[in-house]
Amino acid sequence: MTGAPRDTKWNPPAPEDSPQGGGFRAEFDVTTDRGGPRYGEFVEQVRTFMDKVRYACPTPELADEVIEELKQFNAKLDTMLVDEWHTPSGTRIDLPSRGNITLPPYEITDGGEDGVSATVEFRRFHLGGNGVAHGGHVAVAFDDLGGMAAALNVHGVARTAYLTVNYRSLTPLETPLTLKTWVERRDGRKLFVKGTLHEGDRLCADLDALFIALRPGQA
Numbered sequence: 001m002t003g004a005p006r007d008t009k010w011n012p013p014a015p016e017d018s019p020q021g022g023g024f025r026a027e028f029d030v031t032t033d034r035g036g037p038r039y040g041e042f043v044e045q046v047r048t049f050m051d052k053v054r055y056a057c058p059t060p061e062l063a064d065e066v067i068e069e070l071k072q073f074n075a076k077l078d079t080m081l082v083d084e085w086h087t088p089s090g091t092r093i094d095l096p097s098r099g100n101i102t103l104p105p106y107e108i109t110d111g112g113e114d115g116v117s118a119t120v121e122f123r124r125f126h127l128g129g130n131g132v133a134h135g136g137h138v139a140v141a142f143d144d145l146g147g148m149a150a151a152l153n154v155h156g157v158a159r160t161a162y163l164t165v166n167y168r169s170l171t172p173l174e175t176p177l178t179l180k181t182w183v184e185r186r187d188g189r190k191l192f193v194k195g196t197l198h199e200g201d202r203l204c205a206d207l208d209a210l211f212i213a214l215r216p217g218q219a
C-alpha cells in the first residue's frame with residue numbers, strides 16, 4: 001500500500017444525467033499508469049522546489065532567471081492540462097498521497113473499514129514557525145486521512161462537516177510520523193471520526209471530525 005488501499009470498490013452509485021456520472025468523483029479511476037512511470041519523480045521534484053522556495057533568499061538576478069524558467073515550465077504544462085477527473089493527481093494509488101501534490105506526503109501502511117494508518121512526513125515547505133509544522137498543514141493531513149477512513153467505512157465518498165484538531169505538542173518537519181484515523185461511531189450518513197498524530201510515543205495532535213456520506217449524485 002502507498003497512497004490508498006488497493007482492494008476497495010470506490011464508486012458510489014450516481015444518476016445518469018450528471019457530467020461525471022453524478023456525485024463527487026463518482027467515477028473514481030484507480031490508476032497506476034496515468035501521468036507515466038516518472039510521475040512520482042515529477043511530483044517529488046516540485047515538492048523539493050517548494051521546499052527550497054520556502055527557505056531561499058534569491059538575488060534579484062537569480063529571481064529573474066528562475067522566473068523566466070518557470071514561465072517556460074508553465075507554458076509546457078499548459079499544453080497538456082486536463083480536467084480534475086482525468087488528472088493523475090489524487091488517483092495514483094501507487095504514489096505517496098495518491099500523487100496529490102497539495103497534500104503532505106503520506107504512505108498508507110494499513111487501511112480498511114476499521115480505519116487507516118499512515119506514515120506522514122511534513123516537509124520544509126510545511127514550515128509554520130520556529131522549525132515546526134504549520135497547524136493548517138496538520139489539519140490537511142487529518143482531513144484527507146479522516147476522509148479516507150470515512151470513505152473506506154461507507155465504500156463511497158464523504159465530505160467534511162466539521163474538523164477539530166487539538167494541537168497537543170509541536171509537530172516536527174522532515175520526520176516520519178504516524179497518523180491514524182478511524183470511524184468511532186456511525187449514525188446513518190454521519191461518520192464520527194477520530195484520529196491521532198504521533199512522533200514515536202509522543203502525541204503531536206488529535207482529531208475529532210464529522211464526515212457526511214454523500215447521497216448518490218450529491219456534489
Ligand SMILES: CCCCCCCCCCCCCCCC(=O)SCCNC(=O)CCNC(=O)[C@H](O)C(C)(C)COP(=O)(O)OP(=O)(O)OC[C@H]1O[C@@H](n2cnc3c(N)ncnc32)[C@H](O)[C@@H]1OP(=O)(O)O
Pocket residue numbers: 004010028029030031090091092093098143144145146147148151158159160161162188189190210212214215
Ligand atoms: C483512487 C483510489 C483511491 C481513492 C481513495 C479515496 C479516499 C478518499 C480520500 C479523500 C478524502 C478527502 C476528504 C476531504 C473531504 C473534504 O475536505 S470535503 C470539503 C470540505 N467540506 C465541505 O465543503 C462540505 C460543505 N458542506 C456540505 O456540502 C454539506 O453541508 C454536507 C456536509 C454535505 C451535509 O449536507 P447534507 O448532505 O445536505 O446533509 P444534512 O442533511 O445537512 O446533514 C446530515 C446530518 O448531519 C448533520 N450535520 C451536518 N453538518 C453538521 C455540522 N457541521 N455539525 C454537526 N452536525 C452536522 C445534520 O444535522 C444532519 O443530522 P441528522 O438530522 O441526520 O441527525
